[in-house]
Structure formats: structure tokens, C-alpha cells
Amino acid sequence: MITIYDIAKKTGYTAPTISKAINGNGGLSQKTRARILKVVEDLEYKPNMAARALTTRKTHLIGVIFEDSNMGRGFEHPLFGGLLNAFRYLVEDAGYDILFLSKHFQQKNNSYVEHSQYRDVDGILLLNPDASSLELSKLAECGIPCVSTNDFIPGISTIVSANKEAGFQATEYLISMGHRNIGFLGAPFTSTSRASVERRQGYEEALKKANLNVNSSYIEVCTGWQIEAGFEGAKRLCERNKDLTAVFCANDTIAFGLILYCNQNNIPLPDKLSIVGFDDDRVASYITPSLTTFRQNKQILAKMTADVLLQSIAGNQITETIRVPAEMIIRDSVKKII
Amino acid sequence: MITIYDIAKKTGYTAPTISKAINGNGGLSQKTRARILKVVEDLEYKPNMAARALTTRKTHLIGVIFEDSNMGRGFEHPLFGGLLNAFRYLVEDAGYDILFLSKHFQQKNNSYVEHSQYRDVDGILLLNPDASSLELSKLAECGIPCVSTNDFIPGISTIVSANKEAGFQATEYLISMGHRNIGFLGAPFTSTSRASVERRQGYEEALKKANLNVNSSYIEVCTGWQIEAGFEGAKRLCERNKDLTAVFCANDTIAFGLILYCNQNNIPLPDKLSIVGFDDDRVASYITPSLTTFRQNKQILAKMTADVLLQSIAGNQITETIRVPAEMIIRDSVKKII
DNA sequence: CTGAAAGCGCTTACAG
């Protein structure tokens, strides 16, 4: 391993001077700087991150909380997998690497905060935490800059799709296709996670705007975001309301559960029931009928998230909610009636 | 921040003694050890990884090379996404964190080796590298323990599915269903990546065992692993051979391309053409007809990969190829003929 | 069983 002292010996300067040349600070003359950097090149010197981190207290590490306990699909989560991928490249450009924060690091029963302290991460991305709001608020208070892409936590910026607007658009679209008896198949929500609630708000507002009743019997909350939960919720919703002609689902997987239920119960799709989902899951274009849904803008979401976090790390702490529009993708699962 | 010296002051011992107590080495008396650990608990002391890394030369970081340039699906890759997820938790149990190795870290045009040296990773997982064999062999030589889950590189262990055996089984299954004119729709291969080639070897061996000709016209190599490449390859294969009754595809995405081609050209499935894929992509069970395919055992693959890498890091360097059986998932895309 | 000394590779004030 070649160190700063090797460069010093080779060039005749001392370690601090080498350091300044490499980091571009300190008023070095053009000549010495160039001369030093040349040797740095030649010897293929690589700074030691550990030593650097020890003195500067910056690790250039960003902790990511991503457990996906609600979908159980890990990196293949239809939103967060892609978001993380884009986020990763953005922060790498800025010289940061990603490190996953875990609650069972080293087989111990740690908290996210402990893992972040152990690794001394410079910032934290709450991508899809599986945690109580108490735990999340501890993160907000631990002093490390945080940003969230799903949960709303006091003191932390959230970058998230315009769920209410999308729910409004979905429902307005169904109304424009002649539907009047429109159900909502929702997902669980917590004190910090609001995606399903927001989508429902948009649904209700669109109904009201069209002078339609918000019928609470038409609204069903599933026990989870997965297909099985969607299937069970669909069963309850459809058995209770024989007059539904359309259902807006909180996400695609729940919609797949509804489609499964319809197939098993000889409800022809989309003839007897129109369906709109959310997420533009890869399966959405392959399932029969292909699913009308909303595509979240992962690129923009990731860009905003990275920007806010990097700014926070740089000391420009801001706490705000940024909304990114989702795009409706029209396919074959909605039928125009009368 | 609370350090080892705070513990020392509080307990009356010196720093090295605290260190020994925490790390469990050095012959400390039960009593002092317990007394020290008590204070460690009380003060919620967290060791500083940077300092530790600087002295021990161990970062407890595992570099992962994962670009997914061939599928372009990032973390949603049907094999590597799930594999990585399982791998992540396994190494975390052992006290290691994952760090992605990139070729454009800090917007520079680095190599994977440079990024690993910069971060001083203890080991490297070559999950799905986008690199020349030259670059990969440099990794093998850089002194950091490596393990691969796809590519075959001299000096590096590879843990991979039993592709040839699966290809054999797929083809034998098609033969057992009455098929004689069986095509193979393959994917590109490089000097280090053999998945498609191995699957084809199994295909050819099964044909030979059944005394069927290996007809080179029945074999087509697509330009990529994606659906578009599959579509184009399917077009060439099917236009050239009107007598095919079945096709074994190197992966599911290529199979989806073939299905798309058939749908667009009024080739009824599976009546006119039977199809077997590979990967058990999530879409496979939703597409019509649902696709018979092979499920790679991500859990076992991840476990073996983690074991081999952790062993290598521990100094038990071994270079070997480990094969994990893939499981055939029978669905509706193969029709029994005659 | 415990401690004094030295060092890991870097950077940060502070002199000059």
C-alpha cells in the first residue's frame, strides 16, 4: 500500500503539503501542485478512506433503510427497487457510497440508529423503513441528515408522488368512462405512511366533484399490499357490493389480487368490472386484461431525493415535502359503459 | 461522541484494556471484563469503524459489482436482485456491510479495482459485472478475495445454477411431451459468461440421447437478454423454421419476446408452439399462456456465495465451481402433441 | 491479568 508519505519522500515535500495538493486546498504554487499530482498518478496512490474518515469525520457513506416488509419482494419492489438504483448512481457521482442499514446487523438486535452510528454514515435515506414511528423519530433526532421517500416524519423532508392528484385522476377517468359505482381497494397505513390514504382522498374528492356519494361500503382496506391481501380484500368488497362496476386499487399487486378473485368467480374483465391500479408493475402489461395504472417517476423522485439529502449533508438543512406527479398509463382494464 | 477513553476514565482502566474487553481477546479477568462491558452498555459506547479499520486493516465491507447492463433492469433483475437481497442479510449477520463498486465513482472513469482500493473492501462479490475479461482478471489479481455468481474467471470461485442439467431436463421434458422439432433461442455469451451456452449444451445432449439430430438451423442466438432481442431472435428462428413445435429459451424475457412474436403472427400458443423459459420471472405466471420455466434457488445460491466469500476472507482461500440445481416449474406453455 | 508505548494514514490549525 502506498501512502502520502511515499509521495512526500519521492517529491521532497512533507505530508501536509501532499495532502493539500491532493485536496486542492491550501495555497500551493501551481508548480508544486502539478509536480505532486504527477507522482500521485505515477505511483497510483489511493487515499485511505479510513484514515480520512478518522480525521475529517466524514465517511462519504449514505445509509439506506430498505427492508420491504410490506411487499416482501426485496429489491424487486416495483417502486423502491428502481428508485434505489437511480439514487445509487446519483450519489455515487457525488462521491458517496450506499450502505444498507439493518436492525439485525451482526445478528444483534440493533436499531437503525445504532447501525448508522457504528458506520458513521453522513446521511440517511429512509426508502421503505420497517419501523415504528418512535424508531423513525429517533432517526430524525440523531443528528444525521435524513430524507424520506415514503414516510412523513417530523423534521425530515419527504419526496413522494402526488398520490392524491393521481387518485383524483384515476377516479375522474373512471367517471368519464361512465362508471358511477366505483369502489376503492386500499392498503394498510401507519401514522407515517400515507400512500393509500392519499390515493383514497383523491378518489373521494373526484366522487364529490362529480356529485357522487362517497359510499363507505364501497371502500375496503386490505391487510397488506401483497396479492393475497388484495384477493381477500377483493372478496370482502365484491361480496358486499354486487353493484360495483369499477374499482380503483391502491397498488397493482392488490389489483392482481382483485383480478384473481374475478377470474375465480367468473366475473368477466373488463366487461363486468373495470380496474385501475398503481405502480405500473412489470406484470401490469402482461396480465389479462392489461392493467391501467400509474407510473411513478422514479428518475425524478430519485433526483429530488438525492439533491435534498446532499444539500442537507452540505449543511443546507431544509424540511419540506416535495410532490412528483405520477403518470396514468391507459391499458385495457377499464371499459366504457353506456 | 463517546470513545474508548471515556470508558477508561469511568472504569479506571486504560484504553488497551477496554479494547480487550470489548473484543474478547487478551486474558482479562471475568470481573474487570464484566465491569467494563457494563459501562460500555451504560454509556452506549459505539466503536468507531474508521479508527478500527485504520488499525486492523479490516473494513468489514464487501464490494458488490452489479450493473445489470445486459438486462437493464437494475435491482429488479429476476435472478440477481433476489440473490443480492439474500446475500445482503447473510453477510450482515456476519458483521459485514455491502458497498456497490462502480466504474464511474465520483464521476471519474475508475475501474472496479480502484473503487475497491479506495474503500478498502474486505471481499468482492461479482454478481453481474459489466466488464471485459481483462478487467475481471485484474480483480482476481488485486489480492482481495472474490467470488462470482455468473462469470468464470481464473482464480475465482463461481457459484452458479446447474445450467446444463436444467437445459437437459427442459429438452427431455419437451421430448416426453411428443416434440421432435425443438428449437433453442439463446442469449449472447462472453468469454466469462456461460449461462446460455451451458443451457444449450444440455439441450443438445438431451436431443442426442433421444437420437434426435442437433439441427443448427434450429438454434438462434439473440443479441441480448431483453424482450426486444428475444422478439427479433424469435422472428429469425421462426421464419427460418416453419416446422418447429417447441422452443427452449435461454431465459424468460427472451421467451416473452417469442410469445409476443407469436401473438403478432397469429401463432396460437401453446397449440402451435410449446415454450420453456428460464428464471421464473414474476411475469411468467401472469402471461398467457403461463410459462413453464426454471426457478433458480436464490437462497442456496446466496448462502453458498456468502459462505465461500466469508471463508476466503478468513484466509481459507479455495477456488472451485459450485453448482446448484434449478427447479422446473411446469405451467401451461407446453402442449402434449400426438 | 493490566499498562506504557507506538502506530495505522490522514488532516487541521498554527507558524514562519
Add this chain to the structure above:
DNA sequence: CTGAAAGCGCTTACAG
């Protein structure tokens, strides 16, 4: 514009 000194928080031989 460059250097001498000190320190970041830990661990590793080596004494005793």
C-alpha cells in the same frame, strides 16, 4: 507558499 506538531479513535506487540 511550505512545514512541525498534534490529533482523530482504535489495536498491537511487548513489558511487567
